[in-house]
Amino acid sequence: GAVVSQHPSRVICKSGTSVKIECRSLDFQATTMFWYRQFPKQSLMLMATSNEGSKATYEQGVEKDKFLINHASLTLSTLTVTSAHPEDSSFYICSASRPTSGGALGYYNEQFFGPGTRLTVL
């Protein structure tokens, strides 16, 4: 269980176009999903938190008008990179938070990650 998919896995687009990336939790419902960005040989940087049925919460320095997030259902969140430019080229990864039983410790939220989307803007 706990499978998260992303589509597409790789996309190449021209500067000025918009690109939509889908993130789906395949075998569980996720009220909260997260979008990260990763540059080569660097760690993951959180861009925004996506909450089902409400507006996303963006991290400081992330342009909400450029990176549009929609969490329309408990299994789907989308990230749209609007008017993409070469500096938006990166590896985008989503994750979904799933309550997991910890036995006597009760439930805890574990994050599961999608396989990522490599965006190249020409």
Added chain:
Amino acid sequence: GIQVEQSPPDLILQEGANSTLRCNFSDSVNNLQWFHQNPWGQLINLFYIPSGTKQNGRLSATTVATERYSLLYISSSQTTDSGVYFCAVRGGSNYKLTFGKGTLLTVNP
């Protein structure tokens, strides 16, 4: 915010060797996860371990929450263990995971 430091940044091993990766964090945590990012970019969950010790095959992890560190042990390493190992934590009322910079592990045949 909480700071996460991982060491070593790079590690090269021969197949069959054992290794220990360390994660230090600056504040108390209620969530600590270890991940392996394979060469294709997929993050694979290894352990959820805010405290205590867990084992899964050749891998085990220990978190000493009172001393603010976690260790990931890899025994009898294989070439397929190569990749980046990340430690990520969440503390207090914060809902976000904060990632360390990772340890790049290369296992040579």
